[in-house]
Amino acid sequence: xxxxxxxxxxxxxxxxxxxxxxxxxxxxxxxxxxxxxxxxxxxxxxxxxxxxxxxxxxxxxxxxxxxxxxxxxxxxxxxxxxxxxxxxxxxxxxxxxxxxxxxxxxxxxxxxxxxxxxxxxxxxxxxxxxxxxxxxxxxxxxxxxxxxxxxxxxxxxxxxxxxxxxxxxxxxxxxxxxxxxxxxxxxxxxx
Amino acid sequence: xxxxxxxxxxxxxxxxxxxxxxxxxxxxxxxxxxxxxxxxxxxxxxxxxxxxxxxxxxxxxxxxxxxxxxxxxxxxxxxxxxxxxxxxxxxxxxxxxxxxxxxxxxxxxxxxxxxxxxxxxxxxxxxxxxxxxxxxxxxxxxxxxxxxxxxxxxxxxxxxxxxxxxxxxxxxxxxxxx
Numbered sequence: 027x028x029x030x031x032x033x034x035x036x037x038x039x040x041x042x043x044x045x046x047x048x049x050x051x052x053x054x055x056x057x058x059x060x061x062x063x064x065x066x067x068x069x070x071x072x073x074x075x076x077x078x079x080x081x082x083x084x085x086x087x088x089x090x091x092x093x094x095x096x097x098x099x100x101x102x103x104x105x106x107x108x109x110x111x112x113x114x115x116x117x118x119x120x121x122x123x124x125x126x127x128x129x130x131x132x133x134x135x136x137x138x139x140x141x142x143x144x145x146x147x148x149x150x151x152x153x154x155x156x157x158x159x160x161x162x163x164x165x166x167x168x169x170x171x172x173x174x175x176x177x178x179x180x181x182x183x184x185x186x187x188x189x190x191x192x193x194x195x196x197x198x199x200x201x202x203x204x205x206x207x208x209x210x211x212x213x214x215x216x217x
Numbered sequence: 218x219x220x221x222x223x224x225x226x227x228x229x230x231x232x233x234x235x236x237x238x239x240x241x242x243x244x245x246x247x248x249x250x251x252x253x254x255x256x257x258x259x260x261x262x263x264x265x266x267x268x269x270x271x272x273x274x275x276x277x278x279x280x281x282x283x284x285x286x287x288x289x290x291x292x293x294x295x296x297x298x299x300x301x302x303x304x305x306x307x308x309x310x311x312x313x314x315x316x317x318x319x320x321x322x323x324x325x326x327x328x329x330x331x332x333x334x335x336x337x338x339x340x341x342x343x344x345x346x347x348x349x350x351x352x353x354x355x356x357x358x359x360x361x362x363x364x365x366x367x368x369x370x371x372x373x374x375x376x377x378x379x380x381x382x383x384x385x386x387x388x389x390x391x392x393x394x395x
Binding site: 085089090093094095098101102105106109112113116117119120121 | 221224225228229232233236237239240243244247248
């Protein structure tokens with residue numbers, strides 16, 4: 027049990043997808059301009075990450091390894107991720123039309139979010155049970171959500187701050203992200 | 218060797234078919250509802266998102282219309298055709314609805330225009346023609362008088378004036394060669 031809690035804490039804080047592994051930076055910058063959009067995006071990504079990592083683990087352990095066709099893992103994971111994203115898109119479109127419009131192109135782009143494929147590959151290499159794989163995906167998603175919502179809040183404050191002209195826009199966003207990554211280095215060794 | 222190729226093809230095919238079935242089932246279960254009153258009203262609106270009705274965009278206006286908080290003659294870009302279509306859909310009696318406000322068009326004072334091209338992306342209906350460092354002008358027949366180009370002009374050369382009702386379709390001036 028404590029091992030499972032450690033997996034979640036480890037993926038949320040210590041091995042944060044965005045700030046430690048530097049995966050999924052595109053949605054991190056792309057959909058963090060408002061807290062609302064960031065929250066919607068992070069919920070969708072967490073859902074996809076959890077489902078995709080569990081599905082990837084099941085596929086790898088129960089299908090690909092017994093049949094000795096592990097070399098197909100990459101293409102299979104991409105298939106599973108694409109289908110999960112499609113499903114999420116169908117669901118969000120019908121349940122939250124406003125959110126669907128706000129996220130726009132970033133929702134289908136979760137397919138190409140390297141964090142999702144990265145977690146699927148990491149999970150099949152490091153985790154030994156389905157529950158652990160599921161929690162690894164969930165933790166990765168929660169870590170992504172935490173960071174992107176915090177970052178959206180910071181960017182909200184930066185909108186009204188007196189930023190020197192040369193740093194406005196993307197530059198100050200990248201610098202902010204760099205400081206956040208420095209801050210998250212403080213969690214190293216926690217688990 | 219052949220066996221493993223066949224296995225690989227079968228496994229990939231099976232995964233693909235299984236996922237396709239899940240997606241088809243999901244699409245049936247969570248079909249986007251395009252038949253709600255708000256959606257049907259929204260489809261009649263011009264989607265210029267100009268905000269002249271007092272709502273932030275066309276969909277909020279559609280929601281207000283369905284809720285009975287807005288009047289169908291409050292959409293200047295849509296003009297008379299939109300008003301009639303809305304009247305047909307919402308079934309409001311003709312007598313109680315006043316005709317829409319007079320036609321408005323944007324007019325560019327070509328002596329003042331500096332050709333900065335800032336107004337061109339602001340126009341939701343692409344009614345402004347021109348290029349960088351060339352004087353712009355407004356295609357009157359396309360302009361909806363939405364005033365979105367007015368605040369972006371750095372030299373204030375755009376005025377909103379009353380104009381003629383638009384003709385449907387693109388009307389080219391005679392002898393334009395197009």
